[in-house]
Amino acid sequence: MADTTKDWDLYEAGKRYNNRLTPNYYDTVDANLAFFQGDQWRNLPDTNMPKPVFNIIKRVITFFVASMTTSNIKIHYKPLGYGNDLPMMEGIDPIEVANEQTKTLLEKFKMEYKQREALFDSAITGDACAHFYFDIEKRAYNGGQDVQGEICMEMVDGSNVFFGNANNSRIDKQPYIIVSGRDMVESLRDEAKRYKSKEQNGEITSDVDYGEQLGEAGRIEVEADDYGKAQYIIVYRYDKKTKTIKASKSVKTAYIYKDIDTELSHYPVAWLNWEKQKNQYHGRALCTGMLPNQIFINRMFAMVMYHLMMTAFPKAVYNADIIENWSNGIGDAIPVTGIGHEANIKNIAGYLEPGNMSNQIIQAIELAMQYTKETLGISDAAMGNVDPKNTSAIIAVQKSSAIPLENPKANLHEWFEDIGRIIFDMIGTYYGPRPVQVGEQVLPFDFSIFKDMWLDVKADVGEASYWSEIASVQTMDNLLKEGHLDIIDYLQRIPDEYIPQKQELIASIQQRMQQQAMMQEQQAMAQQEMANQPQDIDIQAALKQLSPEERKAFEQAPPDVKEQIIQKLLQQAPA
Known part of the structure; x- marks a missing residue:
């Protein structure tokens, strides 16, 4: 069998460290995950007791x-x-x-x-x-x-x-950091071919080294010859000479790549x-500190349920010398023989009185749940289980x-x-x-x-809560109404979900504003030109002084001659 790589020895040392922690690290995280998912009666003997989960x-x-x-x-x-x-x-x-x-x-x-x-x-x-x-x-x-x-x-x-x-x-104080995982053998082999690794001590093959994977599901894999998985590790080391991070990836007996300079500083x-x-x-x-309280609550509820199952329906007691067989069927008649007419039926059959359960049990369960939430900082006001009469007090709480x-x-x-x-x-x-x-x-x-x-x-x-978002929108609405914001600034700051196709709307408004600005500029230029030229009404009045023959000659004259005639007529016109 091929020897393991040096990096794999570091990986095994890390697992040993986790197993030496008190309580055991892997047992703790597995229990936490199971309890969060609702599997809270794990590793307990199977009994007739109910197994409630609150x-x-x-x-x-x-x-x-x-x-x-x-x-x-x-x-x-x-x-x-x-x-x-x-x-x-x-x-x-x-x-x-x-x-x-x-x-x-x-x-x-x-x-x-x-x-x-x-x-x-x-x-x-x-x-x-x-x-x-x-x-x-x-x-x-x-x-x-x-x-x-x-x-x-x-x-x-x-x-x-x-x-x-x-x-x-602290990450920056580590001599090395190992990241492990499981991947398909075929993918790992392809990666080794890309890097053309020459450091292989053995072949990359499938394994069952999934004992430290998180949760029960992490230790269940598809069993197939062509689609097996293997455990891999990536070791990042800080090189003091180059002041960069170097990386090596390997399986148990083979390197995929070794000491590649990532050129990263972190x-x-x-x-x-x-x-x-x-x-x-x-x-x-x-989750760790809540497990004992959760176990206590579940067990107490289980005992309450078991007590109710045993005592909710009272047991019948009858005189077997007088009644041969007792029937619990609804509406069934029960024959009674060998008694006088004056005999009391209560002396022949009856029901046992069940023992009463102490109310302290329910109180203990309620207190355990209440104190658990309070010690964690969860109140009814925080969870919204209050009558919203004094809103300021609710917000403060x-x-x-x-x-x-x-x-x-x-x-x-x-x-x-x-x-x-x-x-x-x-x-x-x-x-x-x-x-x-x-x-x-x-x-x-x-x-x-x-x-x-x-x-x-x-x-x-x-x-980013709903109410703070509403308040922000209302503030922007007020700024827009008071003229402190233009419509583009308003739309750019409003959340996208409030206005469909917001960017298209902004582009359309900007285009319209540009067209209006161009039209205003053209109008201003036209007015300026007209201010520098004689008024059309004065020109028309001057042309009326011409006779029909002169008017016809004027229309046939070149532009420069027309301009001379107009200037002469304007000078002769009465003020």
Whole structure:
């Protein structure tokens, strides 16, 4: 059997580290994921007890993620303000180009969806990771331009990322970072052929090394000879000599490529923790602390249900010496023999009184659910379960209930800034000369100038909730009515969904305004010309002095002679 690669030994060391954590990392994330999905009676013996699920974990996490995504987050670059003379290329502002290119990439990444996915991953498992790579075979701008190569982004489970310094969560302090995954064997072989790897110690074959994949579904694969999968790892290392990132990709016994200089200055990995933990790179998930409460609530409900099942229908007790067989059928007659006429039927048959359940059980369940939500910062006002009489008080309570989310929000904003830093690094490294849209023109631009630029990366956060949007539209309506905005400024700032075909409407109005301006200019020029010439009414009055024969001669005369006759007649005309 072929020996494993050196990089694979690092991968195995990362897995051992996760297994040494207390509690076990893989067991924790698997339990969190199962409880969020509703599988909350896993690994328990099968009994006749009911197994109810009151999934407060999913309710809380969904509410938190929705609350954190009510604001739009955009990446914005700006100069540091010192020691940074920004170069200009034919009047093109490089900062504007960087902002537009990043905006375009985020739209292609479907970043609003990826943001929610990252928040769900970090809330359930503690971590989320965005991995970036440059695909040389893709055509940029959705294939609209003949430009090869595009930056791509993929979300990677936290269980598939390993830090060289696991006691530090900072990306820039890592000697190496490993990103693992599973891919089709055929795809990995094709990739190895493209790189013409000479470092192979063995053949790329399918394996079953999926024991550390996230969730139960990650350990179930299609079993087929021609479509097998293999575990791969990508190891990114920081080279202190070149000050760049080098990458190696391998399976267990073979390299696909080795020590390729990416020329990047930053690791192409953006790491997000829901809640940072001391001295380890894994974050603490929101779900982890809720498991004991969820288990207690489910068990108490299960016992209440079991008690009702056992006691809701009372058991009959009868004298077998007098009644041979008791029938529970509805409306069935029960024959009774061997008793006198004065015998009381209640002494022959009856029902056992069931034991009453303590009301403290229901109170304990309600308190457990109430205190769980309150300790997490979720109130009835925050979830909208109140009578909207005092709206100002509701708003104040909602804002105060959002305070527990400030730390995860700060981590999310830092994650976006890391993404912006990676994108800026990659477009400066890989894009080179490319056409860019500047206004209505397409101009050439050399992106390599970004390698010598230092910009400040900020995550701009703007409210995008329904009510703040309505308030903004009303404010713009008032500015338009008071004449502080013209119609073009108004339409450019109004949300697209309020006015269908908004850009076509703006173009039509601008064209109409240009036509009106041209017409006004022509009218002004005509009036100016007429002001410099004799009035037509005076000319007609002067021509009436001529006799019919003179009038006929005037009409047949050349233009210069006509002009002399008119001037002479105007001089002779009475004032």
